[in-house]
Amino acid sequence: MTNEFEVTPYRVSGEIDYDVLIERFGTKRIDEAMLKRLSRYGPLHPMLRRGLVYSQRDLDWLLNEYDKGNKFSLYTGRGPSGPVHLGHLIPWAFSRYLQDTFKVKMWFQLTDDEKFMFYDHLTLDETKKWGYENALDFIALGFDPELTKIFLDTEYIKTMYPLAVRAAKKITFSTIRAVFGFDNSYNIGSIFFTSIQTVPCFLESVEQGKKIPCLIPCGIDQDPHFRITRDIAEGLGYYKPALIHSKLMPSLAGPEKMSTSGNREMAIFTIDDKKTVKRKTSNAFTGGRVSVEEQRKLGGQPEVCSVHAYFNYFFESDDAKIREMYDECRAGKILCGECKERLFEKVWNFLEVHQKKRLEAKKVLDDFFVRD
Numbered sequence: 001m002t003n004e005f006e007v008t009p010y011r012v013s014g015e016i017d018y019d020v021l022i023e024r025f026g027t028k029r030i031d032e033a034m035l036k037r038l039s040r041y042g043p044l045h046p047m048l049r050r051g052l053v054y055s056q057r058d059l060d061w062l063l064n065e066y067d068k069g070n071k072f073s074l075y076t077g078r079g080p081s082g083p084v085h086l087g088h089l090i091p092w093a094f095s096r097y098l099q100d101t102f103k104v105k106m107w108f109q110l111t112d113d114e115k116f117m118f119y120d121h122l123t124l125d126e127t128k129k130w131g132y133e134n135a136l137d138f139i140a141l142g143f144d145p146e147l148t149k150i151f152l153d154t155e156y157i158k159t160m161y162p163l164a165v166r167a168a169k170k171i172t173f174s175t176i177r178a179v180f181g182f183d184n185s186y187n188i189g190s191i192f193f194t195s196i197q198t199v200p201c202f203l204e205s206v207e208q209g210k211k212i213p214c215l216i217p218c219g220i221d222q223d224p225h226f227r228i229t230r231d232i233a234e235g236l237g238y239y240k241p242a243l244i245h246s247k248l249m250p251s252l253a254g255p256e257k258m259s260t261s262g263n264r265e266m267a268i269f270t271i272d273d274k275k276t277v278k279r280k281t282s283n284a285f286t287g288g289r290v291s292v293e294e295q296r297k298l299g300g301q302p303e304v305c306s307v308h309a310y311f312n313y314f315f316e317s318d319d320a321k322i323r324e325m326y327d328e329c330r331a332g333k334i335l336c337g338e339c340k341e342r343l344f345e346k347v348w349n350f351l352e353v354h355q356k357k358r359l360e361a362k363k364v365l366d367d368f369f370v371r372d
Helices: 018-025 032-038 059-067 086-102 112-118 124-140 157-168 173-180 188-198 200-208 220-236 274-282 292-298 306-315 319-330 336-361
Strands: 053-057 073-078 106-110 148-152 214-219 242-246 254-257
Touching: 018 053, 018 220, 032 059, 053 220, 059 242, 073 086, 073 124, 073 200, 086 124, 086 214, 086 242, 086 306, 106 124, 106 200, 112 124, 112 188, 124 148, 124 336, 157 188, 157 200, 157 220, 173 188, 173 220, 188 200, 188 220, 200 214, 200 220, 214 220, 220 242, 274 336, 306 319, 306 336
Parallel strands: 073 106, 073 214, 106 148, 214 242
Antiparallel strands: 053 242
16 A cells, blocks of 8 residues: 545545555544543444544543543534535444443534535535435434434525634635645635634623634544634633544445435435445455455455455444454355345345434424524
C-alpha cells in the first residue's frame, strides 16, 4: 500500500492507510487502555472491539469531565444529497450506542445548504426534501426522542447564524484553502460553510447557558472540519469538541469509500427492495480466486473482500463468528458464493425491519425536529 490517497470531507480517493491517516491528521489511536476505560461504562460496541472505531481527539478529557458529573452532548449529521446507504449508518449506529450508554443529548444536523452549494444538480428544495427523508433513517435506528434534536440548517439558521458569524470572523480563506484544497473557483457559500458546521457542537452550551463538553462521532473523513472548530472554540468561549472516528465502510466494488453520488450499484441503500439487494450483493467484489479449484487450494483473501467487510462493520455481532469466517475463507473452506448468499440474507433481514421502522418514523418526525 502506498501513501497516495486523499481523505477530506469532499474527496476520498485511493486505498486508505488508516495508520498513516492518524499521523497526517494528528489524532490519537483508541488503544487498549482507552478500550478498557470505555468498558467501565458498559459493553464495548463491536466496532470498538474490532478497531473500526479507531481514532479520537480528547476522548480521555471528555470522560474525565463525565466522571466529575459533567454530562456532554453528542453531535453528528448528514449532508442530504440523496438516499441513505449503509455506510452512512455506521457513525449513526455508534452514536445510538453512545446515547444509550451515557444517556446524553444528541444534536443531528442536516446540511441542506452545504449540498446545495457543492452540487450543481441539486436545488435547495431537493436538498431539503432529502434532509427529511434521511432523518427517517436516523430516527429508525431508535434514538431517544427526549434526548434527540434534529434540524435542517436553513430552518434553524436564526439560532445558528450569530454563532456562525462569530466563527467565520476567526477563520481565514487561507485556512480553508489549505485544509480542503479549495481554489478561487469555489463559490463563497462553500468557503463559508465550515462556519456553519462549527455551530452544532456549541448548541447545548447555548441552550444550557454554560459550557458543555461535546463529543462528535463521525467518519475520519470529516475530521478536517472539526480541526478548524477546535482551533477557534476557546476563542469563542466554548470547550474544544472531542471526536471519535470510524473507518470508512468500503463500497461493494472494493476498498474505496461507499458513495451516494457514485455508482449506485456499488452501495446498498436503506430504501432498496429485496431484488435490488440480491443483485448488488451477488455482484460484490470479493477476495476470491479465479476458480473453485484455486480457491480450495490457495484460499481466499478476506482482507480485501467487500463481503467480509460488510459482515465486519454491521452484519455480524459475534466476534468469534467473524474470526471463523475469516479463517474459513483463508483456508479455502468456504466459497464466495456462499458468503454472498449469507450476506444477502443478513442485509435483507436488517433492511426489512429498518424499512418498517422508517415508515413508523414518519409519524413522529416533527417530535424530533427543532426549528426557529
